Amino acid sequence: MKTLFLIRHSEAKGFPRSLTQKGIELAKQSGSWLKAILPKKFISLVSPIQRAVQTADIISQKTLQPFRNEALLSIKTSPEKITSYLGSFPNNCILAISHQPLLFLVCRKLSRKTFFFPNASICELTLSPGESLWKIKRTFTPLSSLTLK
Numbered sequence: 001m002k003t004l005f006l007i008r009h010s011e012a013k014g015f016p017r018s019l020t021q022k023g024i025e026l027a028k029q030s031g032s033w034l035k036a037i038l039p040k041k042f043i044s045l046v047s048p049i050q051r052a053v054q055t056a057d058i059i060s061q062k063t064l065q066p067f068r069n070e071a072l073l074s075i076k077t078s079p080e081k082i083t084s085y086l087g088s089f090p091n092n093c094i095l096a097i098s099h100q101p102l103l104f105l106v107c108r109k110l111s112r113k114t115f116f117f118p119n120a121s122i123c124e125l126t127l128s129p130g131e132s133l134w135k136i137k138r139t140f141t142p143l144s145s146l147t148l149k
Contacts, residue, residue, distance in 0.1 A: 002127040004086060004110070004134070005034065005095045006103050007059070010120035012051035019054045026120035027055045029142035031062030033122065034095070038063060042093035047073035052097045055120065059097070073098040079105040110134040 007030065011023035019027065046056040046067040056067035071077075072085050073096055083106055086094055098106075103117045107125070111134045115123045121141040125134040 001092065001129065003039075003093045003137075004125045004127075005093075006107055006117070006123045006125065007055070007095060007097045008100060008103055008117040008119060008121050009047070009049075009052040009055040009097055010058075012054075017049075017051045019051060019058075023051075023055075023119065024058060026142040027058035028062070030055075030120045030122055030140065031059035033140045033142075034059060035062040037124075038095075039093050041091070042095060043089060043091045044068065044095045045070040045073060046097040047071075047075070047099060049074055049099070052099065056097050059095075063095075067095070067097065070096075073102075075099045075102060077102065079109045082106050083109050107136070111136050115139055 010027040011020050012018055013020050044065050044067040046052050046069060048069045048071055060066050072081060086096060100117050107115050107123055110125055113136050115136065118141050123139050124137045126137045127134045
């Protein structure tokens, strides 16, 4: 079985867009969630855009594995290129941090289902042997204590 974790970068503001304090908190929660469920072996890929790299740096503190910059995960890539690229990996588990609306489109293309990807959210998709349609196994959307105040 193949597993793909599609992850949206966390909340960012300014130019170049950097993570806000809330964004840092959300990314930490996503990293903790991933740490609890990830297998021992996985590949971590990230868009080279600053807000995605900052999110990856925080998540990698929890997962203890660095992310590799991958230009194909940037904003202007087509969902078709991304799905083809991610499907080419022989590994059974891939984490990919990217942007909206690209993640929405990739998720819909792979599974024919929709997930809207709030900041720092994660959609776990699985592909069983012999199948062509990925299934959304579970999703995670962190909550900020800053929004509760």
